[in-house]
Amino acid sequence: GDSVTQMEGPVTLSEEAFLTINCTYTATGYPSLFWYVQYPGEGLQLLLKATKADDKGSNKGFEATYRKETTSFHLEKGSVQVSDSAVYFCAHRRGAAGNKLTFGGGTRVLVKP
Amino acid sequence: GAVVSQHPSWVICKSGTSVKIECRSLDFQATTMFWYRQFPKQSLMLMATSNEGSKATYEQGVEKDKFLINHASLTLSTLTVTSAHPEDSSFYICSAYGDSANEKLFFGSGTQLSVL
Numbered sequence: 001g002d003s004v005t006q007m008e009g010p011v012t013l014s015e016e017a018f019l020t021i022n023c024t025y026t027a028t029g030y031p032s033l034f035w036y037v038q039y040p041g042e043g044l045q046l047l048l049k050a051t052k053a054d055d056k057g058s059n060k061g062f063e064a065t066y067r068k069e070t071t072s073f074h075l076e077k078g079s080v081q082v083s084d085s086a087v088y089f090c091a092h093r094r095g096a097a098g099n100k101l102t103f104g105g106g107t108r109v110l111v112k113p
Numbered sequence: 114g115a116v117v118s119q120h121p122s123w124v125i126c127k128s129g130t131s132v133k134i135e136c137r138s139l140d141f142q143a144t145t146m147f148w149y150r151q152f153p154k155q156s157l158m159l160m161a162t163s164n165e166g167s168k169a170t171y172e173q174g175v176e177k178d179k180f181l182i183n184h185a186s187l188t189l190s191t192l193t194v195t196s197a198h199p200e201d202s203s204f205y206i207c208s209a210y211g212d213s214a215n216e217k218l219f220f221g222s223g224t225q226l227s228v229l
Contacts, residue, residue, distance in 0.1 A: 043220035098145045105156040
């Protein structure tokens with residue numbers, strides 16, 4: 001069945017460090033891929049997305065590239081800030097925009113000054 | 114941007130009682146709402162999908178008589194945990210989707226349920 005696997009946290013970094021969170025998926029067809037972020041006390045927010053192979057999603061300095069050959073959608077940021085401390089969820093969706101999402105387990109990131 | 118309000122943010126109840134959680138889309142019409150459950154350090158697990166005016170579609174293994182979902186209007190869906198037991202303690206999150214929300218999906222901030 002469909003699934004999303006992402007690296008377990010917590011990930012602790014110093015400010016300005018490079019961040020990578022690995023995400024791989026299994027799905028039939030060509031799903032859309034997403035990264036959501038959950039800041040403390042808030043709901044999940046869409047961070048970025050990619051809808052087809054080789055697409056790169058980017059937002060707020062974060063990037064992720066849809067790699068069909070490795071079924072991956074790794075999240076990267078070149079220089080993290082304390083404000084990036086949050087839980088990050090990788091997800092995929094098959095089909096139309098109103099269909100359900102399948103989430104990974106979430107990765108907590110803590111950035112220290 | 115669009116906002117989804119989920120209430121209450123946390124609730125403590127006694128075993129055997131029922132708890133209702135509300136999910137409202139504040140500035141768009143939500144044709145579809147999703148209810149998720151999250152255990153500590155685990156992923157969000159989809160419980161059910163509800164479309165306005167029709168019965169919810171439950172995921173395999175989710176008891177529909179225990180987790181009652183009502184999506185009576187385009188701005189409100191409710192999840193009622195009936196006869197709650199300690200094993201129902203969890204973090205419940207709703208999300209709402211609507212064409213008028215530019216086809217985006219928005220999440221509530223979640224409800225932490227603790228059953229004593």
